[in-house]
Amino acid sequence: MVDNPNLETNWQDPLQPPILANNQVHVWRANLDLPTAEINQLATLLSTDEIARANKFRFPEHKRRFIATRGILRQLLGNYLQISAKILKFEYSDRGKPRLAASISDSSLEFNVSHSQEYALYGFTHHNQIGVDLEYLRDMKDAAKIAERFFSPRESQLIASLNSEQQQRIFFKLWTAKEAYLKAIGTGLTGSLDGVDISLDQAGYPSLLAINGNITAAASWSMHHCIPAINYVASVAIKTNIIKQQMNFWNWDQDLSIAQN
Numbered sequence: 483m484v485d486n487p488n489l490e491t492n493w494q495d496p497l498q499p500p501i502l503a504n505n506q507v508h509v510w511r512a513n514l515d516l517p518t519a520e521i522n523q524l525a526t527l528l529s530t531d532e533i534a535r536a537n538k539f540r541f542p543e544h545k546r547r548f549i550a551t552r553g554i555l556r557q558l559l560g561n562y563l564q565i566s567a568k569i570l571k572f573e574y575s576d577r578g579k580p581r582l583a584a585s586i587s588d589s590s591l592e593f594n595v596s597h598s599q600e601y602a603l604y605g606f607t608h609h610n611q612i613g614v615d616l617e618y619l620r621d622m623k624d625a626a627k628i629a630e631r632f633f634s635p636r637e638s639q640l641i642a643s644l645n646s647e648q649q650q651r652i653f654f655k656l657w658t659a660k661e662a663y664l665k666a667i668g669t670g671l672t673g674s675l676d677g678v679d680i681s682l683d684q685a686g687y688p689s690l691l692a693i694n695g696n697i698t699a700a701a702s703w704s705m706h707h708c709i710p711a712i713n714y715v716a717s718v719a720i721k722t723n724i725i726k727q728q729m730n731f732w733n734w735d736q737d738l739s740i741a742q743n
């Protein structure tokens with residue numbers, strides 16, 4: 483059975499850029515394979531270092547997707563902060579996690595981005611660490627082997643007990659939840675995947691069970707699962723006990739850019 487993105491998640495088309503309340507989390511999905519005119523328009527929002535990065539891609543498709551991912555991120559941040567997307571500046575942690583430069587804004591806005599093939603997913607919230615991971619469901623014939631090596635013993639036993647079609651879906655569900663947490667804390671994959679123990683409830687919904695064996699530490703995190711498109715799976719990790727109803731899932735559209743862009 484193919485997971486249906488529109489049945490699992492209520493993706494909304496905002497009529498205007500939405501306001502992010504303090505107790506909300508906004509998740510945006512965007513298709514990156516945009517017409518050339520839109521890519522060119524988004525490229526005008528990028529800084530010189532981002533353009534230099536874009537120019538290093540060997541394949542034009544990868545360059546276009548990088549421009550789209552960054553340009554859309556700038557548009558969304560510009561909308562939330564009510565400032566020009568062009569003048570936004572990023573700083574990077576020692577592991578490469580982007581954040582808003584202090585010189586640009588003293589905003590409490592936190593964000594994270596993930597992209598895979600032709601989609602990008604963005605998460606925004608106030609005050610709390612947030613991490614997002616999106617994966618394209620590719621063939622994973624060795625899912626059980628990888629899980630045995632990198633997942634917790636409990637997770638790898640779960641994967642081993644499934645048939646190959648279920649293995650792929652559950653593998654990526656667990657993987658994205660782990661990576662979303664590791665991206666929220668900023669270590670990325672330099673952090674330990676097997677120390678992030680994910681459990682799935684009866685409906686297959688993931689939550690953070692333990693961090694390096696610590697159940698109390700895990701309880702201050704919330705994990706959300708979504709399907710941005712057919713054959714994609716994603717997770718969003720937030721350091722908060724925020725409940726599901728406070729999540730909003732939005733479709734990005736070029737028309738959402740505000741006048742100051």
Ligand SMILES: CC(C)(COP(=O)(O)OP(=O)(O)OC[C@H]1O[C@@H](n2cnc3c(N)ncnc32)[C@H](O)[C@@H]1OP(=O)(O)O)[C@@H](O)C(=O)NCCC(=O)NCCS
Pocket residue numbers: 548551552576577578579580594595596597598614615616661664665666667668669670671672
């Ligand atoms: C972060 C990381 C997990 C991304 O993995 P991925 O599945 O290929 O990529 P995703 O699409 O999920 O995420 C990429 C985005 O996450 C963000 N990001 C980059 N580093 C990050 C980090 N350490 N933590 C959280 N987010 C990060 C960026 O916005 C990046 O987008 P960009 O490539 O357009 O700049 C992986 O690159 C990693 O483990 N990095 C840390 C390792 C390290 O030490 N790198 C040194 C470079 S400074």
